[in-house]
Amino acid sequence: MLRMCCPWCGWRDELEFSYGGEAHVAYPANPAELDDAAWSEYIFFRDNTLGWFRERWAHTAGCRMWFNAIRHTVTNEFAAFYRPGDPVPEMPAEVAR
Amino acid sequence: MTQPMRLDSGGDIVRDKPLGISFDGRELEGFEGDTVASILVANSVRVCARSIYAGRPRGLMSSGPEEANVFVQVVSGAGEPMVRATEIEAYDGLVVESLASKGKLPELPDTSRYDKRFIHVETLIVGGGRSGQAVAAEAARAGDRVLIVHDRPTLARGEGGEALAGVEGLTILTRTTATGLHEHGYVVAVERRTDHLALPPATWSRQRLWNIRARQIVLATGAHERPIAFAGSDVPGVMLAASALDYVTRFGVKPGKRAVVFGCHDGAIDAARALAEAGVEIARVVDARQETTTDRVVVGTETAADGTLSAAIIRGPDGSMETVACDLLAVSGGWNPALQLYTHTGGRTRWSDEAAAFVPAAGPEQVRVVGRATGEFAAGLRPRALFCVEGHDSSPAEIFLDLQRDATLADLRRAVAAGMRSVEHVKRYTTISTAADQGRSSSVLTVGVLCQELGVPMTDGVTTTYRPPYTPISFALLAGRDYGQLADPERISSIHDWHVARGAVFEDVGQWKRPWYFPAFEAELLHDAVARECAAVRTSVGVMDASTLGKIELQGGDCGEFLDRVYTNLMSSLAVGKVRYGVMCGVDGMVLDDGTVARLTDDRWILTTTTGNAAKILDWLEEWLQTEWPELDVRCTSVTEHWATVAVVGPRSRQVVATVAPDLDVSQEAFGFMEWRDAMIGDCPARVMRISFSGELAYEVNVDAWHGQALWEAIYQAGQPYGITPYGTETMHVLRAEKGFPIVGQDTDGTVSPQDLGMGWIVSKKKPDFIGKRSYARSEAAREGRKQLVGLMPLDGSSRLVEGAQLVEAGVDLTRVPVPMVGHVTSAYDSVALGTPFALALLADGAGRHGEELQAVDKLTGIRVRVTSPVPHDPEGVRRDGD
Numbered sequence A: 001m002l003r004m005c006c007p008w009c010g011w012r013d014e015l016e017f018s019y020g021g022e023a024h025v026a027y028p029a030n031p032a033e034l035d036d037a038a039w040s041e042y043i044f045f046r047d048n049t050l051g052w053f054r055e056r057w058a059h060t061a062g063c064r065m066w067f068n069a070i071r072h073t074v075t076n077e078f079a080a081f082y083r084p085g086d087p088v089p090e091m092p093a094e095v096a097r
Numbered sequence B: 001m002t003q004p005m006r007l008d009s010g011g012d013i014v015r016d017k018p019l020g021i022s023f024d025g026r027e028l029e030g031f032e033g034d035t036v037a038s039i040l041v042a043n044s045v046r047v048c049a050r051s052i053y054a055g056r057p058r059g060l061m062s063s064g065p066e067e068a069n070v071f072v073q074v075v076s077g078a079g080e081p082m083v084r085a086t087e088i089e090a091y092d093g094l095v096v097e098s099l100a101s102k103g104k105l106p107e108l109p110d111t112s113r114y115d116k117r118f119i120h121v122e123t124l125i126v127g128g129g130r131s132g133q134a135v136a137a138e139a140a141r142a143g144d145r146v147l148i149v150h151d152r153p154t155l156a157r158g159e160g161g162e163a164l165a166g167v168e169g170l171t172i173l174t175r176t177t178a179t180g181l182h183e184h185g186y187v188v189a190v191e192r193r194t195d196h197l198a199l200p201p202a203t204w205s206r207q208r209l210w211n212i213r214a215r216q217i218v219l220a221t222g223a224h225e226r227p228i229a230f231a232g233s234d235v236p237g238v239m240l241a242a243s244a245l246d247y248v249t250r251f252g253v254k255p256g257k258r259a260v261v262f263g264c265h266d267g268a269i270d271a272a273r274a275l276a277e278a279g280v281e282i283a284r285v286v287d288a289r290q291e292t293t294t295d296r297v298v299v300g301t302e303t304a305a306d307g308t309l310s311a312a313i314i315r316g317p318d319g320s321m322e323t324v325a326c327d328l329l330a331v332s333g334g335w336n337p338a339l340q341l342y343t344h345t346g347g348r349t350r351w352s353d354e355a356a357a358f359v360p361a362a363g364p365e366q367v368r369v370v371g372r373a374t375g376e377f378a379a380g381l382r383p384r385a386l387f388c389v390e391g392h393d394s395s396p397a398e399i400f401l402d403l404q405r406d407a408t409l410a411d412l413r414r415a416v417a418a419g420m421r422s423v424e425h426v427k428r429y430t431t432i433s434t435a436a437d438q439g440r441s442s443s444v445l446t447v448g449v450l451c452q453e454l455g456v457p458m459t460d461g462v463t464t465t466y467r468p469p470y471t472p473i474s475f476a477l478l479a480g481r482d483y484g485q486l487a488d489p490e491r492i493s494s495i496h497d498w499h500v501a502r503g504a505v506f507e508d509v510g511q512w513k514r515p516w517y518f519p520a521f522e523a524e525l526l527h528d529a530v531a532r533e534c535a536a537v538r539t540s541v542g543v544m545d546a547s548t549l550g551k552i553e554l555q556g557g558d559c560g561e562f563l564d565r566v567y568t569n570l571m572s573s574l575a576v577g578k579v580r581y582g583v584m585c586g587v588d589g590m591v592l593d594d595g596t597v598a599r600l601t602d603d604r605w606i607l608t609t610t611t612g613n614a615a616k617i618l619d620w621l622e623e624w625l626q627t628e629w630p631e632l633d634v635r636c637t638s639v640t641e642h643w644a645t646v647a648v649v650g651p652r653s654r655q656v657v658a659t660v661a662p663d664l665d666v667s668q669e670a671f672g673f674m675e676w677r678d679a680m681i682g683d684c685p686a687r688v689m690r691i692s693f694s695g696e697l698a699y700e701v702n703v704d705a706w707h708g709q710a711l712w713e714a715i716y717q718a719g720q721p722y723g724i725t726p727y728g729t730e731t732m733h734v735l736r737a738e739k740g741f742p743i744v745g746q747d748t749d750g751t752v753s754p755q756d757l758g759m760g761w762i763v764s765k766k767k768p769d770f771i772g773k774r775s776y777a778r779s780e781a782a783r784e785g786r787k788q789l790v791g792l793m794p795l796d797g798s799s800r801l802v803e804g805a806q807l808v809e810a811g812v813d814l815t816r817v818p819v820p821m822v823g824h825v826t827s828a829y830d831s832v833a834l835g836t837p838f839a840l841a842l843l844a845d846g847a848g849r850h851g852e853e854l855q856a857v858d859k860l861t862g863i864r865v866r867v868t869s870p871v872p873h874d875p876e877g878v879r880r881d882g883d
């Protein structure tokens, strides 16, 4: 069970959170202007990164707020937790294990 | 004579506290402090089990966690299907039975209690041996909160014992096994609290699941002795050398009278010396390191009539063979640091030639390995890596690598011959390391033999990945108290007691208990009750508890704009006092949920969701508000539990509502369809909505949940002159299906758009955008063959259709597979109003096929059906304003 930091509430067990997939995939400003391929990209396709990954979480069983995190998908280390609208933190340098 | 192998002195047993246990019906004596295994040894019980496939006699091969042969079924007390005999503390009256590698579930339910505990510490020490105790003392003196988990009944004695004397800030859990090491310092441990007691206190939980969160984890998990494989190394009497000695020192029992000791490191020689001191005659010490060109090794065993060891066959450096009589063959192939937990979160090991073992290489920052688990001690024994000895006339099928799985060198060779190179593949091909001990004694051995077979150095060998749990955890413990009624919350409406008193039959809808139907008399069947309830609603009036409907209140100046974006139709134009039906879709354009939206004031709205979908829809709305449109002034609150909702349905509902709310003008002119009004029902303020899920004139009356039952009773009273009939979810389903109202999740499955449901009218063409809109312009939305909602009627007017039945074109031969399928039945009922069974179905291009004939196939029988419009009853909608 991961331990993670809600930017509003602080450190909590993973139990209280739910996962929201890749972060910073914005709803297109004007969907009507996209062709089918570009729209499908938005609906169906997400990165499946091995390494550091920006992703969304929601503190479902807590303050119910969404936030972003940078997690290493192999080691499950977290490098950052930040609120929507915050400056996006740099990706850490890959650490070889 | 009892306990013939018991020494006159020595061991940690309490000699003035004798006890008796039963093993396979035999009464055996022992002492407090014994394990089942040490009692078996003391009483010279040498054949203790049969192997799972070959049925070979097996005896104890260890004194501890390495044991792979003797698992027993605990019959007394709470019972336990499959436990190592070496790990069961004996008590007077304990009853166990031997197993052939498979336990059986106890027949009686387990009435024991299981608990969970949570603890946070700076330092967790796994293993209370000397190294663990030393680190614990150091950490506690530095001010840490320290927890030691130790799997034996007491901490190790000796110099370590004093290490902890007077140290504060320590929590010590004995009889506790850490079973999983997870990310971020999370460790799961199992504490066995009562299994060693003949009469456990009734108030004690049997086991506790400890959820430990530690800043630093110290693994002082020690090492497991490794066997050497040779022909017949599985026979009773062959035992790990340190374990043989352990029986002497811990329990004061001799594991044999005359021993051959076979090893490849100094520890084996030391064990031989100590066994001799305890009075075991040492016939030979076979040290496989003595020669560099040829080994002096044990290549086989001989057995007595009962299958137990009678002699060891030794091959000398010159190839000469010698048979040495013995009843104990003490073997040691070296030590495997116990690094299972270390690898749980990705810690990696490497082969060390010095230690002849896999040792820690790189692990998580928070994890530190100390003591024997580092492998340093093994290196001090000047070991030689020796895994398997094959004599000239040994049969590979008699050289056992995994005792619990009866897997042999012959099996491994078959795997290699089939092209396997990775130990992970070999493991799956041969089943080695997949038994209850998860390869504790066989895994490294197998890596060694595999490298030998492939002719590659051990440094190329990789141990298999260990995964939690290190030892099996019972489901009962994982469930703790969360079983039966506490497994999941049961949600009931405030009117529930009335339904119970009335004899309602309930069904589960999500977590809700909803009345399914209300039998008029005890023996009334579902079919008859539903027919009666439906008729009452269509001809007079019925009443239903709709409180479970999800309700979300929205507040804020931008609610209209927000709802325009999440519903397919226009909501912002809704006037205060009005209600509108709406459908929500995902970005893919497929139906997510439906319900009604009512505008309460300029900036207050309330919407309803499907009963099972309320939490999901609240999540959905909050996600969009927070992550995409934070600039919108909208707040969402779940108010499902705040309101009791009573649906009064049928042509006489107007009279009933007029009776309970005399000040409310219920005339068609004053209170139209899809409108809501405030009203007083007695002293209770109510919100009355004219919404219909049946096609009939209907009112949904909402009051504060506290007054739900009073409201229900008032309505029931007022309805008596009209024979008001309470009805449940089954009747509700029939009534809505007769009107072709789909249920999201029953008539839809995530691939169905509003257009597929024949509800293109609810998708706005004017709004510039809303969630899902762009998807309706995808080629996928326009392709031929999309499944669309239709009605079905059996041609014979009487055959009942089955939900899930496949639709097949008329005349298709059902015996010629594959049978092409063109759709399926989603809802099927008998209809009083239609006088025939009917169904809703999703049918490829169904909208254009009304009037055609198909077969609805269930269990290879096709029922001939006619495709109809999905609104078979009152398609003009004339009944919604009453008759």
Ligand SMILES: [Zn+2]
Pocket (backbone or CB within 6 Å): A006, A007, A008, A009, A010, A059, A062, A063, A064, A065
């Ligand atoms: Zn929070």
